Amino acid sequence: MNLKEKIDEYANFPKKGILFRDFSPILRDPSAISYVVDEFSKHFHPNDFDVFAGIESRGFLFACVMAFKYHKGMFMIRKKGKLPGKTEKISYKTEYGKDVIEIQKKSLKKGQRVIICDDLLATGGTASASAKLIEKMGGKVVSFAFIIELTELEGIKKIQKYSSKSLVKY
Secondary structure: OOHHHHOEEEEOOOOOOOEEEEOHHHHOOHHHHHHHHHHHHOOOOHHHOOEEEEEOOHHHHHHHHHHHHHOOEEEEEEEOOOOOOOEEEEEEEEOOEEEEEEEEHHHOOOOOEEEEEEEEEOOOHHHHHHHHHHHHOOOEEEEEEEEEEOHHHOHHHHHOOOEEEEEEEO
């Protein structure tokens, strides 16, 4: 299957000069979802990790599907103020300024091995911050899983010390 054919492109979204690559059509096609899961299943062995983490918000969908396939749990990495209860947070720089992400303290046990999922790797800021936050909480980042990677933005450089798998590269 050619996943690039399933990805929509929107010029000047969310702001002028940006070409937004949208993986939503994959979600509408059960065979495309199965293909994505099957491709990642070739890369990740179930004995090598304990849990998936999904980066807000599209990463949640992807992490849930993967967790279901592997019979593992998943937790959410969210923007500040979106999670109830006690959280651990980290601030980081983005291409648009500064941001804060957080994880519920109950979500991750010390020593758990994590695969971080997101739909897209762009500049790598959120991915890198997510890894640092998981490590701050005592977890171990095993790998990243992305459906799309925008190679010209070189986000992979910010997470190069980790394993990473992207299915579609632009």
